[in-house]
Amino acid sequence: MTLQQKYNPAVIEPKWQEFWEKEGSFRTSEDRTKPKFYALIEFPYPSGEGLHVGHPRPYTALDIVSRKRRMEGYNVLFPMGWDAFGLPTENYAIKNKIHPRVVTERNIARFKQQLRSLGFSFDWSREVNTTDPDYFKWTQWIFLKLFEKGLAYKQEMPINWCPSCKIGLANEEVVNGSCERCGSGVEMRVKNQWMLKITAYAQRLIDDLELVDYIDRVKVQQRNWIGRSEGAEVDFAVVGTSRKLRVFTTRPDTLFGATYMVISPEHPLIEEFKDRISNYAELAAYREQAKRKSDFERAELTKDKTGVEIKGLSALNPVTGKEIPIWVSDYVLMTYGTGAIMAVPGHDERDWEFAKKFGLPIVEVVAGGDVEKEAYTDTESGIMVNSGFLNGLEVSEAKQKITAWLEEKGLGERKVNYKLRDWVFSRQRYWGEPIPLVHCEKCGWVPVPEDELPVLLPEVENYEPTDTGESPLANIREWVETTCPKCGGPGERETDTMPQWAGSSWYFLRYTDPRNDEELASKENLDYWLPVDWYNGGMEHTTLHLLYSRFWHKFLYDLGVVSYPEPYKKRTSHGMILGENNEKMSKSRGNVVNPDEIVAEYGADTLRLYEMFIGDFEKSVPWSTDGVRGCRRFLERFWRLQEIAVPGESYSAELETNFHKTIKKVSQDYENLKFNTAIAAMMTLLNDISDVARITHAELKTLLILLNPVAPHITEEMWVNMGFPGYVHEQAWPKWDPDKVVDETVNIAVQVNGRVRGEITVSLTDPVERARELAMANPNIQRFTAGKTIVKEIYVPGKIYNIVVK
């Protein structure tokens, strides 16, 4: 055909976007006979900044997979929504005296328009929004179920407090002692907070990683974060009292080497025996000092241990029967184990340092090191010494024996501990889901009845966070004051709201049945669609969102709401896109690239292609404007294939193998996050076609289908331009013939003594004799073999021919 128009994405892209929308091309079908495929990307927080070039990277990746799956005959669910509660919106609203709902609506509209301009095949009819009362009704419902099962409880506890955001933070939100969001230093504050008992699921969260296909670093990080450790709890008698001091240790085998004990400054023992302690004032002062430090500061001062001996109290080592002192030090944390330890300075670095500093005895109980120089911490193979009935055993055997002994004598027991802490679920904020509970003087905490959900946020003109740390909702008396659902007496609503992680912990369930007002989603839909087949998201969500949503899912599984214990079958992760200067993109660094500008100047297909071609999908990579231009150039050249298209419903002889190879490569690479090499393969093929200067209709069709998932607009346009029947997105994914992916003849290298000295053209079936004959015809080979004897020949068909001479 003769080509009239130039490639003009500004015209064809909006045209196709409207077409797909109007036709409902990517609407998920109700056809349950097809195999299903549920692709999920993390729904964005619609910030005021608008879309960032980092957003389209994972979206395009799974858009590619989704589009390919549709062409392979799957019923695909590829939805999108908004994680729209959150601090920036609230802060902006407070500052500008606008209701956060209005800000949210505006931000969503902007995001949506930007996403549409990129041509993603989302089924927009299933859009969800965590701030929509019809949605958070079910977030509240799940909370009530957790409350009902005793997994939500309110507790007075020291929390991480961000003085700038005026908000309590979960451990996971504290990064190096600073607020993850705003970066200011975190303080400890005691507050009465709602907690979720994620620790009850710790073991299952580890075990069920076996059921899923997550990239390794995600599994590793989850295990690491949950931090399982096996050991024993042991009771030490406090001399002269009936009180026992219980410790947790992973090294019960070293019990004979426990020469003193250390308790955390917050440990109740101090108050209990206030009267017997002769230096109470000193201890109280130490405790005050420790209180002022955050956990982070405590941890920072690793090198210099501090502590005070409790005078007037001592303990008995249960195996040696020796009286040992009890110390207080802030290197022991109240929040882990029992808040008390047995110190074995010979075999624990921290205890060793402490013992050296305060002149406490060090006893060697595992042979192999020099405990006067440093703690010897070999954990498995060392031999026990100075340890009574454990002498001569290996560490691992000694662990077994002593634990059995302790259990038999009633002095202790086997114990597993986890670093994972319960989830601080309260936020003292307005813009979040209200916690649907009422406090009644008489009945305590009473759930709002299910049929009264959702508990809506009160409509107010404006509000401010409070310095006391109370939620702004506390000031809105007409909302707070209510009646107790149980006794009908006066009650007060809970004024804390839920954290942002609440709504995102179950959103993927809602997509399966987004308008259901009877249930969070119908069982039928949940059973058909779940688990999510492929979930891609950022590594930064591994210990937060991913763990939380797995926890909620398991809880819903226990309730019978969902039928599979894990929500996501496969999890992958993308790398960040950095600024052109190789630094993280940020406004303050002035290196932010706005996707709107790229779409306006080069088109959405170029942006998509570039973001996939830019480099290894899993790694961070700097933005390059020149790279974008190169991708646009490729699409221009691709567009001009129309000029050299010739009729023909088969592959041409000269390109046939090439096409089969490319189909194979592209098909496989799209599945393995290797979008960059898939695109490179298509570029190579385009170069080869340009050399031939001709492309048959059959070839062009195949190529259009292969490129379609990456560049959907240009391929649809060219398909129609060529007068091919139907539309690209309705075509079947091309197949490759395994017999046709190998070249009949190949050039292989000929080596002499392992060095390449020439090249021969052989067929795969040629015997070594043929290779030798061809090789020896080469003057350069002759030069290197002349006058020498051949001692060995290595011939690997299709790979190499190596002659070893002497």
Added chain:
RNA sequence: GCCGGGGUGGCGGAAUCGGCAGACGCUACGGACUUAAAAUCCGUUGGGCAUUUGUGCUCGUGCGGGUUCAAGUCCCGCCCCCGGCACCA
């Protein structure tokens, strides 16, 4: 400190059941087209040496050893970078 991942041209990156290192793209340089420029097209582009200009030799994948006909790839010992965890007993 512990646990992951990684170190390859000027740049982003290919190639790891051991088999021609640098695919593909960018940049740069040269040429064509143009009054000129842009765009486009063609060619060159890891270093060094030689060259009859066809090419040949040689060094080269963080460093030092090793295995092998053959090592970016495997083994041993180091260095550095990125991410996570970190006084968790």
